[in-house]
Amino acid sequence: MLLVVEDDARFALILRDLARELGFQCILAATATDGLEAALGHAPHAIILDMNLPDHSGLTVLDQLKRNPRTRHIPVHVVSAADPTREALELGAVGIALKPVQREQLLDVFRTLETKSAPGPRRVLVLEDDARQRESIQKLLAAEDVEVEGVATAHDALQRLREHTFDCMVMDLHLPDLSGQELLERMAAEEAVSFPPVIVYTGHTLSRDEEQQLRRFSRSIIIKGVRSPERLLDEVTLFLHQVESRLPPEHQRMLQAARDRESTLEGRRILVVEDDVRNIFALSSVLEPRGAKVEIARNGKEALALLTKSLAQPQLAVDLVLMDIMMPEMDGLTATREIRKQEAWRKLPIIALTAKAMRDDQEKCLQAGANDYIAKPLDVEKLLSLLRVWMPKG
Incomplete structure (x- = not known):
């Protein structure tokens, strides 16, 4: 089942008809409030979301979907005239398509949503040169339906990315062969390399310039710290679209702890x-x-x-x-x-x-x-x- 949150009635019907043509059941909502209610009430497999809704910004809908354990695993694709790329991807959207959209682009949107909502194991690549740290991250992220693979060098990571598609990548910046920035640039430049959502997990304090450079590529930057395992788990489960209620109890507790801290407001x-x-x-x-x-x-x-x-x-x-x-x-x-x-x-x-x-x-x-x-x-x-x-x- 697909939920379309879109206030342009004509475009909503185009999406509905295409969804039906592709074998999806489809429900429509024209406001942010109705969209959130429908997501909670119908538990759709995927959501297409407009940004310019009459009652609230689509970003606030996306934020609330991704903060709620009952809906955070649902893949959300943004289709909008506004361009909130960085914000929407950081909140957990699987993709952005800018209006006006052609039929082929819409088919791509449906293909992405189908892939992300399909059941089956998720793959995570962990790039960390410190063996103990790498092992502890692999243990933290391991779950019944998650395959976690660890590598120690940027060149090994590139090789694995050429051979496999990963759902998420966790990487340190200080590597023995390339800097994290150089690796991300190589990943972007190389056609054969898949580019999954990247979470930079580093103990190095970033300057504002370094952070801006990294944000061109990375979905999320996590600075290693006392509480960072909770935040890392929170980010990874978001990008893997895992159903929270099926996670081990210890993972559920850590996710709740991560959400309880409003780091957005600290010191603001x-x-x-x-x-x-x-x-x-x-x-x-x-x-x-x-x-x-x-x-x-x-x-x-x-x-x-x-x-x-x-x-x-x-x-x-x-x-x-x-x-x-x-x-x-x-x-x-x-x-x-x-x-x-x-x-x-x-x-x-x-x-x-x-x-x-x-x-x-x-x-x-x-x-x-x-x-x-x-x-x-x-x-x-x-x-x-x-x-x-x-x-x-x-």
């Missing part, structure tokens, strides 16, 4: 622009226990003053703004427009808080320059999902 400064004390308290009690630093502004004027102050004091720089729309003195729409006039704040993520889920309110927020919006009363999981999607990386 969030500006809450809100005049209602109860809402300020509710937001602070969600954000602060997860490691965020919360700044408060009671209206748009105070928000602009606080942001201006942060220009002179970089340690006060704000990572993201939660902007209420209805406020005295200067409302949220006006404040958002003023923020967007400043070059320094053009890319500052702004999530609007709207009092009611009115379509015109939401459109006004986006037109004013907000990245996304959420209706009150706030759904905590949806809010965390929006924060994970829009919080600047690194």
Whole structure:
């Protein structure tokens, strides 16, 4: 069964007809909310997801699907006019197709989804020159339906990638023959080499430049640390599309531990622009226990003053703004427009808080320059999902 989450009715019917032609049962959903409900209610084998949905960004749908143990194994292929390639792949999408799409491209989408949802063993390649470390990673990832193979050099890895298709590759950067960066470049350049999702798992502290270079190739960069086995297991099970309830109990416990830590919010400064004390308290009690630093502004004027102050004091720089729309003195729409006039704040993520889920309110927020919006009363999981999607990386 295939779930299509797409608000363009004409295109949704094209996808449905093609799905039926290829032997899939198909269900349609036109909004993010309906899409999530259908995914939980029908447990489809695969999902085709648009990014520009009327109620929420498709990225937040993808994030919620991949955070939920009941749906995270379902392969999701993005088909959209927007180009969220890096974000969508990092959240676990199996591929991106940009509209307008031709029939042949759509057939490729269906082939990818069929391959990823097919039962059978998954193959993981572990590239690590330290024998003890390699063995411990292989033990960590081994499961009933997962074949884990370990190699010690970049040249051995290239040879295995020529001979086999792997579902995921875990690699260290410091190798005896090539650097991790050189290996990734060789993999990209060589036609005969399969290029699976790559997880860089390294104890080396990366500079910002190194991280940007690696992100051109790697789905995920994991820095080795005290808790990193949980994160590594979390990332690998995501890319292998394993059903979480079938994993060994110890693996399930580790995955829960990885998800409980909101590393996205740790040490991040969030500006809450809100005049209602109860809402300020509710937001602070969600954000602060997860490691965020919360700044408060009671209206748009105070928000602009606080942001201006942060220009002179970089340690006060704000990572993201939660902007209420209805406020005295200067409302949220006006404040958002003023923020967007400043070059320094053009890319500052702004999530609007709207009092009611009115379509015109939401459109006004986006037109004013907000990245996304959420209706009150706030759904905590949806809010965390929006924060994970829009919080600047690194």
